[in-house]
Amino acid sequence: MQTRIEALYKLSQSKFRSSFHLKEKDKLYVEEKGMDVIRRHACDFVRNKLADSYPKNDGKQTPMKGHPVFIAMHACACCCRGCLNRWYHVEKGIPLTDIQQEKIVNLLMLWIENEMKK
Numbered sequence: 001m002q003t004r005i006e007a008l009y010k011l012s013q014s015k016f017r018s019s020f021h022l023k024e025k026d027k028l029y030v031e032e033k034g035m036d037v038i039r040r041h042a043c044d045f046v047r048n049k050l051a052d053s054y055p056k057n058d059g060k061q062t063p064m065k066g067h068p069v070f071i072a073m074h075a076c077a078c079c080c081r082g083c084l085n086r087w088y089h090v091e092k093g094i095p096l097t098d099i100q101q102e103k104i105v106n107l108l109m110l111w112i113e114n115e116m117k118k
Ligand SMILES: [Zn+2]
Pocket: 059, 077, 078, 079, 080, 081, 082, 083, 084
């Protein structure tokens, strides 16, 4: 299992994944809400959009904008079960465990933390 740092390094080598960044208004939103609230949102999105064995609209369930966590999900290849499978070998057709969900949330939050420093 790779660490979050290794995962972020690998993502930074992908032209597509590294093209995602938080915009000014996303950063303002994060500042306004605070990291704890953003983390709760991330947990909700991961649970609702990824955790089912066959998520609804899989492949298209994560909008390209509208919430900082959505951007993070694309940047981290945690946008759909196809990307989770390709990038992290997460098996399709099986619900995500709590631990898997937490790992995804941790990765998304680290990405957001790094973006906030830019
Ligand atoms: Zn995807």
